[in-house]
Amino acid sequence: MNEYVIIGLSSLGALFILLAAVGVVRMPDLYLRISVTTKAATLGIGLLLIAAGVYFNEFGIYSRVMAIILFMLLTAPVGAHMIGRASYFTGVKLWRGSKLDDLKGKYHPKSHELASEHETKENENQ
Amino acid sequence: MLIAVISGFVFALLVPWIMAQSKSKTTIWTALLPLAIFTFFLLHLPEIQNDGSVKVSYSWVPSIGINLDFYLDGLSMLFVLLISGIGSLVFVYTSTYLKGHPFLDRFYAYLSMFMASMLGLVLSDNIYTLFIFWELTSISSFFLIGFNNDNQASRRSALTALSVTGIGGLFLLAAMVGLGHTAQVNQISEMSSLSEIIQADNLYGWIIVFLFLAAFTKSAQFPFHFWLPGAMKAPTPVSTYLHSATMVKAGIYLLARFSPVLGGHEWWNGTLITVGAITMVYAAIHALFRLDLKGILAYSTISALGILVFLIGLGTSAAFLAAAVFILVHALYKATLFLVTGIIDHETGTRDISQLGGLNKVMLPVGVAALLAAISNAGIPPSFGFVGKDLIYDATLGMGDLAWILTTLAVITNIALLFAGFLAGIKPFFGKLPERFAKLHLPGPAMYIPPLILGVLCMFFGLLPFLLESSLIQPVVSSFTETLPDIHLKLWHGFNLILLLSAVTIGAGTALYFIIKPSEKLLAMVSRFERISPESIAMLASGGFTRFSSGWTKFFQNGYLRYYLITILSFLSLLLAYRLFTGVTLYLDTSSMTAVTFYEVVVLVIMAVAILFTVFSKSRLVAVASMGVVGYSFCLIFLFYSAPDLAMTQFSIDTLTVILFVLVLYNLPKYLKLSETRDRIRDGLLSLFFGALISLLTIEVMNESVDKETSQYYAENAYVLGKGKNVVNVILVDFRGFDTMVEITVLAIAAIGVFGLLKLHLRSTEKE
Amino acid sequence: MEILLVIIIGLLYAAGIYMMLRRSLVKLIIGLILLGNGANLLIFLLGKIVKGKPPIIEETEKMLGELYADPVPQALILTAIVISFGLQAFAIILIKRAYKVVKTDDLDEMNATDEDL
Amino acid sequence: MSIYDYLYYIILPVLAVSTLLIFIRFIIGPSLSDRVVSLDLLLTTGIGIITIYSIHTNQPAFLDIAMIMALIAFLGTVAFSYYLEKREKNE
Amino acid sequence: MNNPFIVLPVIFQLFVAVILMFSWNSKNLQKLISVIGSLIALLISLLLLIQVRQEGIQSMQAGGWMAPFGITFVADTFSALLVLLTAISGLAVSVFSVGSIRNARVKFGYFPILHLLIMGLSGAFLTGDIFNLYVWFEIIIISSFVLLTIGGEKAQIEGAIKYVTMNLLASVIFLTAIAILYGLTGSLNMADLSLQIAQVENRGLVNVTAILFLIGFGIKSAVFPLYFWLPASYHTPPPAISAIFGGLLTKVGVYALLRVFSLIFVPDDFLASVIAILAMLTMLTGGVGALIQNNIRKVFSYLIICHIGFMLAGLGIYSTIAIAGAIFYLVHDIIVKTNLFMVSGLIFKFKGTYSMRLLGGFYKDKPLLSLLMAVPLFSLVGIPPLSGFWGKLMLIKGAIATSNILIIAFIILGSFLTLFIIARMWAAVFWKDGAALPKKKQIKYFEELKPLKRKAMISSIAFLSLISLAIGFGAEWIMQMAIHIAENLMDPSAYIQAVLGI
Amino acid sequence: MIKTRFLSNLLLSFIWLAVTGSFSFVNFVFGFVLSFFLMWLISKDRRENKYFYRGPKLIAFVFFFLYELIKANLQVAYDVITPSFYMKPGIIKIPLTAKSDLEITLLGNLISLTPGTLSLDVSDDRKVLYVHAMYVHDRDEFIADIKNGFERKLLEILR
Amino acid sequence: MKTLIFKTASAYLLPLLLLFSVFILLRGHYLPGGGFVGGLMAAIAFVIHSFANGIERTKNIVKFHPGFLMPVGLLLALLAGALPLLFGETFMTGLWMKQAVPVIGSVGTALFFDTGVYLVVIGVTLTIIFTISEGL
Ligand code: NA
Numbered sequence A: 001m002n003e004y005v006i007i008g009l010s011s012l013g014a015l016f017i018l019l020a021a022v023g024v025v026r027m028p029d030l031y032l033r034i035s036v037t038t039k040a041a042t043l044g045i046g047l048l049l050i051a052a053g054v055y056f057n058e059f060g061i062y063s064r065v066m067a068i069i070l071f072m073l074l075t076a077p078v079g080a081h082m083i084g085r086a087s088y089f090t091g092v093k094l095w096r097g098s099k100l101d102d103l104k105g106k107y108h109p110k111s112h113e114l115a116s117e118h119e120t121k122e123n124e125n126q
Numbered sequence B: 001m002l003i004a005v006i007s008g009f010v011f012a013l014l015v016p017w018i019m020a021q022s023k024s025k026t027t028i029w030t031a032l033l034p035l036a037i038f039t040f041f042l043l044h045l046p047e048i049q050n051d052g053s054v055k056v057s058y059s060w061v062p063s064i065g066i067n068l069d070f071y072l073d074g075l076s077m078l079f080v081l082l083i084s085g086i087g088s089l090v091f092v093y094t095s096t097y098l099k100g101h102p103f104l105d106r107f108y109a110y111l112s113m114f115m116a117s118m119l120g121l122v123l124s125d126n127i128y129t130l131f132i133f134w135e136l137t138s139i140s141s142f143f144l145i146g147f148n149n150d151n152q153a154s155r156r157s158a159l160t161a162l163s164v165t166g167i168g169g170l171f172l173l174a175a176m177v178g179l180g181h182t183a184q185v186n187q188i189s190e191m192s193s194l195s196e197i198i199q200a201d202n203l204y205g206w207i208i209v210f211l212f213l214a215a216f217t218k219s220a221q222f223p224f225h226f227w228l229p230g231a232m233k234a235p236t237p238v239s240t241y242l243h244s245a246t247m248v249k250a251g252i253y254l255l256a257r258f259s260p261v262l263g264g265h266e267w268w269n270g271t272l273i274t275v276g277a278i279t280m281v282y283a284a285i286h287a288l289f290r291l292d293l294k295g296i297l298a299y300s301t302i303s304a305l306g307i308l309v310f311l312i313g314l315g316t317s318a319a320f321l322a323a324a325v326f327i328l329v330h331a332l333y334k335a336t337l338f339l340v341t342g343i344i345d346h347e348t349g350t351r352d353i354s355q356l357g358g359l360n361k362v363m364l365p366v367g368v369a370a371l372l373a374a375i376s377n378a379g380i381p382p383s384f385g386f387v388g389k390d391l392i393y394d395a396t397l398g399m400g401d402l403a404w405i406l407t408t409l410a411v412i413t414n415i416a417l418l419f420a421g422f423l424a425g426i427k428p429f430f431g432k433l434p435e436r437f438a439k440l441h442l443p444g445p446a447m448y449i450p451p452l453i454l455g456v457l458c459m460f461f462g463l464l465p466f467l468l469e470s471s472l473i474q475p476v477v478s479s480f481t482e483t484l485p486d487i488h489l490k491l492w493h494g495f496n497l498i499l500l501l502s503a504v505t506i507g508a509g510t511a512l513y514f515i516i517k518p519s520e521k522l523l524a525m526v527s528r529f530e531r532i533s534p535e536s537i538a539m540l541a542s543g544g545f546t547r548f549s550s551g552w553t554k555f556f557q558n559g560y561l562r563y564y565l566i567t568i569l570s571f572l573s574l575l576l577a578y579r580l581f582t583g584v585t586l587y588l589d590t591s592s593m594t595a596v597t598f599y600e601v602v603v604l605v606i607m608a609v610a611i612l613f614t615v616f617s618k619s620r621l622v623a624v625a626s627m628g629v630v631g632y633s634f635c636l637i638f639l640f641y642s643a644p645d646l647a648m649t650q651f652s653i654d655t656l657t658v659i660l661f662v663l664v665l666y667n668l669p670k671y672l673k674l675s676e677t678r679d680r681i682r683d684g685l686l687s688l689f690f691g692a693l694i695s696l697l698t699i700e701v702m703n704e705s706v707d708k709e710t711s712q713y714y715a716e717n718a719y720v721l722g723k724g725k726n727v728v729n730v731i732l733v734d735f736r737g738f739d740t741m742v743e744i745t746v747l748a749i750a751a752i753g754v755f756g757l758l759k760l761h762l763r764s765t766e767k768e
Numbered sequence C: 001m002e003i004l005l006v007i008i009i010g011l012l013y014a015a016g017i018y019m020m021l022r023r024s025l026v027k028l029i030i031g032l033i034l035l036g037n038g039a040n041l042l043i044f045l046l047g048k049i050v051k052g053k054p055p056i057i058e059e060t061e062k063m064l065g066e067l068y069a070d071p072v073p074q075a076l077i078l079t080a081i082v083i084s085f086g087l088q089a090f091a092i093i094l095i096k097r098a099y100k101v102v103k104t105d106d107l108d109e110m111n112a113t114d115e116d117l
Numbered sequence D: 001m002s003i004y005d006y007l008y009y010i011i012l013p014v015l016a017v018s019t020l021l022i023f024i025r026f027i028i029g030p031s032l033s034d035r036v037v038s039l040d041l042l043l044t045t046g047i048g049i050i051t052i053y054s055i056h057t058n059q060p061a062f063l064d065i066a067m068i069m070a071l072i073a074f075l076g077t078v079a080f081s082y083y084l085e086k087r088e089k090n091e
Numbered sequence E: 001m002n003n004p005f006i007v008l009p010v011i012f013q014l015f016v017a018v019i020l021m022f023s024w025n026s027k028n029l030q031k032l033i034s035v036i037g038s039l040i041a042l043l044i045s046l047l048l049l050i051q052v053r054q055e056g057i058q059s060m061q062a063g064g065w066m067a068p069f070g071i072t073f074v075a076d077t078f079s080a081l082l083v084l085l086t087a088i089s090g091l092a093v094s095v096f097s098v099g100s101i102r103n104a105r106v107k108f109g110y111f112p113i114l115h116l117l118i119m120g121l122s123g124a125f126l127t128g129d130i131f132n133l134y135v136w137f138e139i140i141i142i143s144s145f146v147l148l149t150i151g152g153e154k155a156q157i158e159g160a161i162k163y164v165t166m167n168l169l170a171s172v173i174f175l176t177a178i179a180i181l182y183g184l185t186g187s188l189n190m191a192d193l194s195l196q197i198a199q200v201e202n203r204g205l206v207n208v209t210a211i212l213f214l215i216g217f218g219i220k221s222a223v224f225p226l227y228f229w230l231p232a233s234y235h236t237p238p239p240a241i242s243a244i245f246g247g248l249l250t251k252v253g254v255y256a257l258l259r260v261f262s263l264i265f266v267p268d269d270f271l272a273s274v275i276a277i278l279a280m281l282t283m284l285t286g287g288v289g290a291l292i293q294n295n296i297r298k299v300f301s302y303l304i305i306c307h308i309g310f311m312l313a314g315l316g317i318y319s320t321i322a323i324a325g326a327i328f329y330l331v332h333d334i335i336v337k338t339n340l341f342m343v344s345g346l347i348f349k350f351k352g353t354y355s356m357r358l359l360g361g362f363y364k365d366k367p368l369l370s371l372l373m374a375v376p377l378f379s380l381v382g383i384p385p386l387s388g389f390w391g392k393l394m395l396i397k398g399a400i401a402t403s404n405i406l407i408i409a410f411i412i413l414g415s416f417l418t419l420f421i422i423a424r425m426w427a428a429v430f431w432k433d434g435a436a437l438p439k440k441k442q443i444k445y446f447e448e449l450k451p452l453k454r455k456a457m458i459s460s461i462a463f464l465s466l467i468s469l470a471i472g473f474g475a476e477w478i479m480q481m482a483i484h485i486a487e488n489l490m491d492p493s494a495y496i497q498a499v500l501g502i
Numbered sequence F: 001m002i003k004t005r006f007l008s009n010l011l012l013s014f015i016w017l018a019v020t021g022s023f024s025f026v027n028f029v030f031g032f033v034l035s036f037f038l039m040w041l042i043s044k045d046r047r048e049n050k051y052f053y054r055g056p057k058l059i060a061f062v063f064f065f066l067y068e069l070i071k072a073n074l075q076v077a078y079d080v081i082t083p084s085f086y087m088k089p090g091i092i093k094i095p096l097t098a099k100s101d102l103e104i105t106l107l108g109n110l111i112s113l114t115p116g117t118l119s120l121d122v123s124d125d126r127k128v129l130y131v132h133a134m135y136v137h138d139r140d141e142f143i144a145d146i147k148n149g150f151e152r153k154l155l156e157i158l159r
Numbered sequence G: 001m002k003t004l005i006f007k008t009a010s011a012y013l014l015p016l017l018l019l020f021s022v023f024i025l026l027r028g029h030y031l032p033g034g035g036f037v038g039g040l041m042a043a044i045a046f047v048i049h050s051f052a053n054g055i056e057r058t059k060n061i062v063k064f065h066p067g068f069l070m071p072v073g074l075l076l077a078l079l080a081g082a083l084p085l086l087f088g089e090t091f092m093t094g095l096w097m098k099q100a101v102p103v104i105g106s107v108g109t110a111l112f113f114d115t116g117v118y119l120v121v122i123g124v125t126l127t128i129i130f131t132i133s134e135g136l
């Protein structure tokens, strides 16, 4: 029984990772790549880890698996946010098929302060 | 005897202190030391007669047979007496000559040190201590010649003198070592019986070459003579002491001393005769055209030294006898002339012979001394010089087939020397006294009495030569040769060929004196040949050597780090390749290797590409990132091959390294100035070659599989004895804990370093 | 597999040296790091590699079983890695300092100490 | 086909192929951010490989490496973001 | 035999460094601790040497793990003597630093790192484990790297980069060699390696490995053509740092060469001739390099290279006498080179320059000091019976015994160049009239220092000068040891016995 | 309050482990559920009760999140695998009801974790969250989805 | 970097990582890990925190100068090595308590040594990162 669970979990996990890998190659802009990858990979790894937990079926292993998943859930989105944000500063362009950009002009060019509504005067001048 | 030698050194150390203490300005008391030594050895004179000798030995470095062995025989006695006797007079002379000089204390210190070294040199029985004292004479003479050290010429000639004698000294060392090796004893006194063994040894040739180089440089033989005229920059007491009476004779002493051991071989005698002959003639002729008194004396000294080498080269007992006597003769008259020159220089302020004359009128005793010396120099009876010259001709005439040639050379030399002696000893004192010298006075007695004493001795021994016969000369000769000749020193041998030769010498020389008037014009004419003189050649060579040095140094140390690396790596690659391809049979044993798996290959491919990407990427950050990829692939490799600890560590460290790079790199400009394609191809080839060598080497080492005893031990005992189950960790903290201790220390140093590197800002550029 | 690793070792040495021969200080340090990695891999490989058998004693055992990876090279590499890290860290910071003082990353412009006599 | 074979012949190769694909993105770039994202993803995939490998070799100890990776992996991303922002500010 | 005392010189330095780190904020306390610590270290090393001389080779198996399983430390006469010399140099430099190192540096960890450097040197001399030797080398590199760079301006940084790059390259080569040794024998213990390597059938590989060691250690000893880091860097840091570098850094490479090429590898004809040729070229390169320099510290730097050639010649000749010569020379050189760099520092303190063209007048103004400085200068030249002479004598003896006239010629050349260079330096710095140089604002001159600092600088120079004189006049004492060491190197069975008990 | 509850819950489960002497994961989960139930039984205060009904809500939220995760993944997967792109990406400003650091961070992270969306940044006055999304067919609909979905459910648990 | 999300996350990551680092340290003798990796983890915890909150805040959390950890760690390692000398053993001989301590297992000088390593590594890493970040 365990075997089938493991095979199922690992297949699904591997599939998600493969998906992320294909996505990262195919997606046309950076933000899309981030979008596609962080999640798919996190999900995939989570599944693989659970498979490992099932395989070893020990308390210590389960707790470690849980810890790893927790760490990933905690760090992966933060990392994605950080690099996405930084890329925006550095002027990484959105895909030309992009529909709208609410963020445009909201960053103060020097201090990197982010406004919610009103654009700063300096930004208007740009 | 040790005390006699050591006392000079101790005295050298004490003199400045004593002088600082004493209020009196007179320093004549310093002469008490050499006088005491002179007396001491004079009292030993009877002991060395009839083949006697005195031997003392003090242990020093016994493990290599270097001991303070002293040996007093006729030869050393002759030198010892010269050194301490003339030394006493020089010390006295100096007390007035350099009166009030601010560094007089140092001068005495060097002088005593020099005297002590000379004594040590001639008394040493041990070849190594002989060398040691030899070197000490060079070094103390360096200080003496450069005594007037604010004068650039003086510094330069000190340097030249030291260079020439210094390199000679090193050759002496080689010679002595060779001698010690072939003879298997270090005592010279025990070597004469081993003469045949030594001369049969393969090293014999080298030994004498080295020894000659030492002796010829020290004794200013052609072509190494050029330092001596330069050394005349030294204060006159120095010239007197070192460059006429003692130090330059050290080379003669050396040849004489080793004649019984190394002599008799045709290489030995042939070389000495040739070099001696060239030197005596060459220098004698050179002396003819000098204007500077000291220059004249310097060249005539060189010539005299040539005569001595020549005589030792002849190797007959007659020649040895002549040499023994001539050493003494020359020392007496030449020292006198030098001291006189010093007085002239001191009083008139010039040494230009063309400007001097008639000084007899103001300083008669000096003139007398000079005259006596000149007579002895000329070999005019009844001077001691006459005795000496007779013996020389006697020696050359006894040389069989070569007799005429050798005698002719000796006569020519003697004629020129006579001329030089007259020039130095007679010309300044006779004739018209220039007006500006009319008001000169006789210097203090401490200055004119020493030359006078020596001058008188020149005559005294000429009149009573037998005084020296058995007491000194016979022991001297007996230390040269086993077969003792029947020695009778006398003034009058009756009418014979020798007397004729003497007469010719005196006549021709005197005639020359009246014909040739030294002048700037003559000097300039001779100077034209200086371009091919040994000195110019040496200077040319030294200039060339400097250029070579500069070129060599700048070629290798050119400032470019990458060339340094290329040099090192090319050298390493060449050696490795040579050893690998000539010494190792290359083969590949795949039997024990693990299978190739897909996922590993993928990791390795990624790694390889990442490496190349790191190398060729155009941006630093990308290079750093792909270096990160390399590191992470490493991590997987470590994991696949059962090294979890390594994987962990590699991963953490790689991440930290990347962070550090990132933190540092943000404010650096873009990569600039890519190197030229040619350079890159060259570097690429070198790198690939080296990488390939390492790969090959790795394969070959892998073929040699061994059982690893240590690993087995760890596997068995990590838990049982080390109480840990992670064997790697047990090794790190226990089996090889010391490595780890050092490792964390390295980290701590790095951290302190980083802290200081970024935080320490020295105010302005204050330097330590 | 070993053969592939051997090639990687050679590549690491070659790449490290090639990087060291460039004119940039940053590349020089990267080169040194690559070279160090090469040496580490060499130690690893010459200690004989074993798959999937880390030198960790089983919970129920008192010593390692028949087949295990040689722990000695691992310990050596660990030490070497850590030491290199210390040196690297300092060297990397030196880039910063050098840039501040010498105003360049170009090694060819850092030859004053050899030039004046 | 045993579970080991399945993991070994199916899952690991799939993960390896994924790694290759991600690495291609790393090489292509074009921006530094792209490389950072793919570096991060490489590590994530690495964690997957480690997990499967630990099952395959029956070595739970390997999971610890996965744990450390999970914890530290994003530090690189953070650092690069930091760099990008700093560089932007400085210019 | 398991004598923990023998690592005390190492551990104690670490302890001192730790205490110094704890007193991070008190400059004066650090100075005091450093000097007292160095004194105690000197005492310990002296006791160690005495013990080794009396009781024979001592060893310690760290952690109580018998060789070859743990890390072994071995104190034979060679090691103990070098540890003692390190302690002597260390004390002198420590005292000299009290006088000459700026407080700003002290605030940033100068003293702890100095002691860790000395620890590294002592460790390298004492270890009997080849990988541990690598580790000690690394600590030497990092601490010297830090000392070289910190607070440095352009020149220092440039020098440091060259220094560290080549030394790290040496480390990698060394590490590669260790990997191969381990692959061939499975051992890291040097005594054990001595036995194991003899049993390796593939001699070709052993020879190749020997090349790696030769180059790795050759770089560290600054042998031609691997020396470039030395002239590029040694003249750049503060003199106290140059002093410890000049005295000891290259010597540890020489030590390693002598140890490894007697214990583990015995040079075959090819290797011996390679070493001999390198030795000769090293003498030449160092000599001609020094000849054209104007900066006195650069002169000394090149002379270090020149004299490394002498020591290497001993290895190239490979006989007891020649190796004894190399060892005697090593002993002399450590003391005298340390001293000379301190002397140059003192000269700089007086005049504010290292340039021979500008310097002058010392002899007139400071006769006693000149006399003091003459001791290391003329010891370096090897004016007999000063310390530099004896090693050279033995080397020539060794060369004569093997009829190696070419080596003799090069030794003579090297010695002559040294003599000429030092004499010229004497003429330039001491004899020549020193025009009063314009005082530079950024330099704190000797007269402006506190009396304690002045005394510290002079006394450390005097201390080493006395030691030099003692080595020269008491040559018998060192000579016995040198011969004993050389015999033990040529026949390492006693060493192996002390470590492995066989 | 919640923390103390949670900690006592944890403590009890560890005691359970110790008592039973079987250190397995299943046993731990069992112990946790058991002690949770027991604590709920013995609790009196309504305020304390918050902890107990929040638990089930949390579990419900986890399932909601997983559902979203898988749904979005499939959507993205389809887009990634098929040759042409159906996506309409863009950056959208979402006004925030969430106030505290934890609330905003969790919300942002959850959004990021869902395939197809990425929290780019929070404005400095914490009023809006900028989200990059792959499928923005209608801005208002998208904002409403987030606010009614993730945000509301999340705040229910946290507050 | 002023990002709320990162800042908040870092506040949770810090204790988590620190706890984990101790775990890694303690189990090193039995399973992969040990003082070095443990120390790195701890240091990285602070580094992450400093990225999110700025050096000053992190320094306030650490409370003492990280440089201080280096001599402390070195001294600990040194004493762990020297302790056996008091028992007549040679330097760095492992001494072990008779009974195993729960959770940690056998306690001996090796553990203290490893703890020394742990402290030094934290001190070193933090010193380096803090120093360089301050200069930015
Ligand atoms: Na995301």
Ligand code: NA
Binding pocket: A035, A039, F111, F112, F113, F114, F115, F116, F117, F118
């Ligand atoms: Na999403």
